[in-house]
Amino acid sequence: MSQSELRKLPSVDKLLEADAIASLVEQHGRELTLEALRAALDGARQTVLNGEPAPEAETLIAETAHRLGDALRPSLYPVINATGVIIHTNLGRAPLSKRARQAMAQISAGYSNLEYDLQAGARGSRYVHAADLLCRLTGAEDALVVNNNASALLLTLTTLAKEREVLISRGQLVEIGGGFRIPDVMRQSGAQLIEVGTTNRTYVRDYADALHSMKTALILRVHHSNFQLTGFVHEPTLAELVGLGDEYAIPVMDDLGSGTLLDTETFGLAHEPTIQESIAAGASVVTASGDKLLGGPQAGLIVGKADLIAKLRRHPLARAVRVDKTTLVGLQATLLAYLEGKATEEIPVWRMINTPVEALARRARKWQRALKEAGTPLSVVAAESTVGGGSLPGQTLPTRALALEVPSPDALAARLRAAYPPTVARIEDDRLLLDPRTVLPEQDTALIETIRDALASNFAES
Ligand SMILES: *Cc1c(COP(=O)(O)O)cnc(C)c1O
Numbered sequence: 321m322s323q324s325e326l327r328k329l330p331s332v333d334k335l336l337e338a339d340a341i342a343s344l345v346e347q348h349g350r351e352l353t354l355e356a357l358r359a360a361l362d363g364a365r366q367t368v369l370n371g372e373p374a375p376e377a378e379t380l381i382a383e384t385a386h387r388l389g390d391a392l393r394p395s396l397y398p399v400i401n402a403t404g405v406i407i408h409t410n411l412g413r414a415p416l417s418k419r420a421r422q423a424m425a426q427i428s429a430g431y432s433n434l435e436y437d438l439q440a441g442a443r444g445s446r447y448v449h450a451a452d453l454l455c456r457l458t459g460a461e462d463a464l465v466v467n468n469n470a471s472a473l474l475l476t477l478t479t480l481a482k483e484r485e486v487l488i489s490r491g492q493l494v495e496i497g498g499g500f501r502i503p504d505v506m507r508q509s510g511a512q513l514i515e516v517g518t519t520n521r522t523y524v525r526d527y528a529d530a531l532h533s534m535k536t537a538l539i540l541r542v543h544h545s546n547f548q549l550t551g552f553v554h555e556p557t558l559a560e561l562v563g564l565g566d567e568y569a570i571p572v573m574d575d576l577g578s579g580t581l582l583d584t585e586t587f588g589l590a591h592e593p594t595i596q597e598s599i600a601a602g603a604s605v606v607t608a609s610g611d612k613l614l615g616g617p618q619a620g621l622i623v624g625k626a627d628l629i630a631k632l633r634r635h636p637l638a639r640a641v642r643v644d645k646t647t648l649v650g651l652q653a654t655l656l657a658y659l660e661g662k663a664t665e666e667i668p669v670w671r672m673i674n675t676p677v678e679a680l681a682r683r684a685r686k687w688q689r690a691l692k693e694a695g696t697p698l699s700v701v702a703a704e705s706t707v708g709g710g711s712l713p714g715q716t717l718p719t720r721a722l723a724l725e726v727p728s729p730d731a732l733a734a735r736l737r738a739a740y741p742p743t744v745a746r747i748e749d750d751r752l753l754l755d756p757r758t759v760l761p762e763q764d765t766a767l768i769e770t771i772r773d774a775l776a777s778n779f780a781e782s
Contacts (some may be wrong), residue, residue: 328374329364332357333386340381348388352570356387359729372378397602399764400770401744402721406672407578407709409497411744413611413618414709415668415760416650418617423653424646434645447633449648453655454728458595460606460623464632465651470505471641472607473575477509477538480605480628484537486511487530489522491549496577496710502542506608511537521554524564533568541603545577545710562602570605571628577633578711578760579608579621581658587673589707589715595623595692604628610647612709615669616654617647672757673707673717683756691767694775697725703748705757721753726775735774743770 335341335357344353360383364375375383401411416424437444454463466472476484486506493515495501506513514536519527527539531718539561549555558574565572576593584592592613598606605628610619620641622649624634657666664670684700691698701723704716726732726747729752736743741763745752759767 322368322371324376325368325513326365329361329368330377330380332361335361335377335380335384336538338377338381339552341384344385344388348392349515353384353386354393356384359387359731361383367369398741400741400760400767402743402745402754402756404703404705404721404746404753404757406669406705406708406709406758407612407711409709411439413609414615416617417615417654417657417666417668418649419657420653420668424617424650427649430647433647434648441672445703446642446645450652450655453652453659454621454623457655457658458606458623459599460595461626462629463621463623464629464638465516465610465643465648465704466620466622466638466641468611468618468644469502469575469577469579469607469609469620472622473502473505474509474636475632475637475641476605476607476618476622477506477511477540478637479632480573481509481511481537483510484512485514485532485535486538486540487516487527487536488540488542489517489526489555490515490519491522491555492540492544492552494542494547496545502575506540514658520549520552522556523554524560527556527561527564531564531568531570534568536568536570539565539570539572540575541572542575543577544713546713548713558598558601558603566602571625572602573605573607573624574598574601574603576606576608578612578614578709579606580711582613582663582670584613584673584707584712588717589673589712592711595621599623609709610651610654613669613707613711614654615663615667617650619643619647619651624716653709668760674766676755677718677720680756683759684720684722684754685772686767687754687756687768691771691775693771699723699725701751701753703753704756705755719755719757719759721755724752724754724771724775725750726752732774734779736770739770739774741766741770744766747759 360380364380368374369558399411401408409411435444443472450465451463466475493503503513516522516530541558578592579595580592595606595608600722605624608621610616610621624757657663664674688698688700700720703721705717708717729747729750732752733745736745745754
C-alpha cells in the first residue's frame, strides 16, 4: 500500500514546474524554495509511511509556502503587552515615542552629520549630539552616551578606578536582573571593591574608615532599583557622601539605573531619585539607562563633571561601547519632549503611568463589549499595574483589567502567546487578566481578534 502511495508523490522537478512554486522561486530565491519543497516532500513521505494517503500537489505547495514563511519570519517581532508591567525588560523595556521613531527611521535611511562638523567641513564627534540636551535637562557640566547603563558602569569604573579602590555599601551590592550583578561588573573593570557597612546599616563613618586618600579612586552609590530596604536600616545621603569625598578629593559616582527626569511622586508613586537631584547633590558622575523611566532607546547616560567625562570619552573602551546613530537621534528626540514639557503626552512610559483609572476602565469595557459574543464570562475588575524596569519596587498603580474566566487560564495564556501578534497576559486568582494600561491604543483591534480566535479554538477543543 505505502509503496504505491509513495509513487503518487510528485517529484521535485514536477513541482518546480507549478506556477505557484515558480512564483515562490521568484520571490524568495531558488535555494530557499527548494529547501522548503524538499522538507515538505519529506514530511509527506513520512505521512505515507504512517499509513496515510499521499497528499495532493496543492497540499504540498501550500506546505512549501508555509515552511518558507516560517523560515523567513524574523525571530524578533512585536508583542502585545497586556501584563500591566510598563517597563517590561523581557518585552523590550520602553516603547518609543512617535517623535523618536520618526527620527530613528529618518536617520537610518541615509547619511547624516554623525561625526562631521558641517561648519568646519571636517571630522566632528558623535558625542556632541545628545550631550547639550542632557546637560540642560540635568544641570550637569558634560554628558556622554554609551550603549547601555552596564557599559556606562564598566567604562566609568575602568577609566576612573582600574587597579584602585572603590567604596560601596554592602547594602548596595545588587543583582539587577538577568544575572547582572553590580559587584561582577566592578570586578570586570579591574577596580578593587571595598565593601563598607553592613547589609542593612551603613554610615558615612564606615566609608571614612575604609578610605585611603592614595588608593581610593571612587565612592560608588548604587540605587537599589528592584528591592526595598526597610526596617532597621540606614544609608548616608548622596550629599553626605559628596561631603566626605570633597574632604579627600575623591569623586562620588551615583548609579541610578532607572534615572528619571520627572518626579514620580507627582503621579502618586513613591519618589524615584532623579538625575538632576544627583547632580545637584554634587555627584561627580551619574549613570542611568535610556530605556527605563527615561522612556527612550537602549542607551547608557553618563553625566557629570567635565574633566571626568572628558577622560571617559578618551578611554579606548569608549569606542567598544559606543552608541549607534539611530540610538543617539532617538534619545535626542526623547529628550526634546522633556525640554518642551511634553513627556507625559508623548513618551509612552509616562503616558501609561499618567493614564487615569477611568480611562483604563473605559477601554476594558470596550474590550468586554467587543468580546461579549465569545461565550466566556468576562468582567472588568480592579487590579494593579506596576512600573517595572527595576524601579519603584512594591509600588503599584490602580488599574481596571478585563478578566476572562475559563477552565484553564494557563492554556488560554499559551494560545494568546502563540498567536500573531502574540499577546502576553497575566493570571491572577485563576483568571486571565488583560491590563489596558500597557496595551498601545493602536493594538486594540489586533488584541480583540487574538482573544476572539483563542477563545474559539479553546471551545473547539474542550
Ligand atoms: C538597570 C540597572 C543597570 C543596568 O542598566 P542597563 O541599561 O540594563 O545596562 C545598572 N544599574 C542599576 C542600578 C540598574 O537599575
